[in-house]
Amino acid sequence: MAMPAGLPIVDTLIGFPHEGFDQYDFIRKQTKDKGSQESEFPVEYMFKEVPKDLPTHDPVSVTLYEMDRYGIEIGLVSVADEATAFALKNHPDRFIPCGSLRDPNDVSGSVRAVRQAYEEYGIRALGAFPAGTFPQVAIDDPKMYPIYQTCVDLNIPIFCTAGIAGPRVKSAVQEVSRIDAVMFDFPDLVFVTRHGCEPWEELAVKLMLKWPNLYYSTTAFVPRYYPKAIIDYANTRGADKIIYGGYFPMGLTLERIFTDMEHVPFKDTVWPKFLSENARRVLRLDG
Template sequence: MPVIDAWMQHPTPRHSNHEMFESLRRWTGMGLPEEPLPVKVTVAALAAADVEIGLSAAWYGPQGPLIDNDEVAEFVARSEGRLRGVAGVDLTKPVAAVRELRRAVQELGFVALRIVPWLWQLPPTDRLYYPLYTACVELGIPFCTQVGHTGPLRPSETGRPIPYIDQVALDFPELTIVCGHIGYPWTTEMISVADKHANVHIDTSAYTARRYPTELVDYLRGRGRRKVLFGSNYPMITPSQALEHLPDLRLDAETTELFLAGNARRVFRLGDHS
């Protein structure tokens, strides 16, 4: 069954070696890479789990880009059709950020915007985000963000679904929002916000299937089957690792297809085949 990975990145050394990821390196046992990761390694990791499309994101932070949009575009071009780009922008320069987002979508073919709030230590309700939400609606692309606690060594407060995602969805009901990393330890809050707002979704990145909270699994099996998208957080977790225990969730065939690919295909407007 084909898979779409809604949250991953092909890293640069600037990204992989950043000090804030020391906690993740400790958990995963990954060392500091000495050379850039070849795109073919990422393509092989996706292919090993039948990932048809990986949504590979740029990373922009207050000290500059860790993976910039043009680097992502280069990775996409070398991925044999396996990667699609997700834009990043400098949140503190809203006019330039909107221009860069438009360039990424209209010229580079990117399919979404991702901003990681803890990286900026600004919650999604901060005024600097709002021009970008308008641009996302006008461009017809989702806004992807992180919810839940932070694994990296930064404060977790910006990842609370309530009040932040709830308020953004109230202010921008036309905005499609994909909330990565499940929302733990506020998973029930995240589910309630997804229930409340038609255009709010959850992706499972940064968790293997055996670690999905029980309430999320129950939601996925039932009323949330069109609300939850698979994500890995590659390279921290490979898609194969993330999906190893998927059969233990006992999802029916329709729910499995929606979770692995169907929901992402619809939300990111990827068409029948990209």
């Protein structure tokens, strides 16, 4: 049941070292507590040994080096900056593009932006962070519906943060129960949760049993903290539904993730699906 060696891995949340921490300004402007306002990384209270001191002169090479160390064949990266554009152009076999939903309050602008990213980069997915929008837009808010339909039209999944938000902002917009209505209204939408779904992980399992196109990714979690309900589900009826995702370099090192991964009690038959096959199917990497 230990993690087998040599399996090619698809990481559904990876990025590149970034100079400074201005990429988190959109979170800080929403927080009110002193700790969040003064911290470089607004959720640092949740993580140990955040990789802050990585070299930034060649960020793509840094990430590729770490990927090679731990057997990551392909990484899903957000089309947010020059490093991503460089990586996609020069290493198309290692990186696949993911769009970012910036402001769903601007419905028309968001739909246009998703379609533009699809035409320009060929994005294979869209990322969403409901608690990080300002004003916040809930998972089941009507403003999200044109965006969901756009994902269906383009045949791309949406990776959406669900559960209590890490930053000290309100979390009601990410309640897992909200996903039920979305899946009812968009049966063809492929919806992948990010960041744990806690404390509603058991509800997430119930909803995955109910909805064929609902999945769960393990982003932003050290493997020892994968919820028991998710491990049990993967080992029984949910082997096709649980997808690996990391959090490098935002909050975790790959060394910490994969050193800890060896202790996750997945069945032998689950590992290939968890580390690669499920992501390849959802992202249509094999056509």
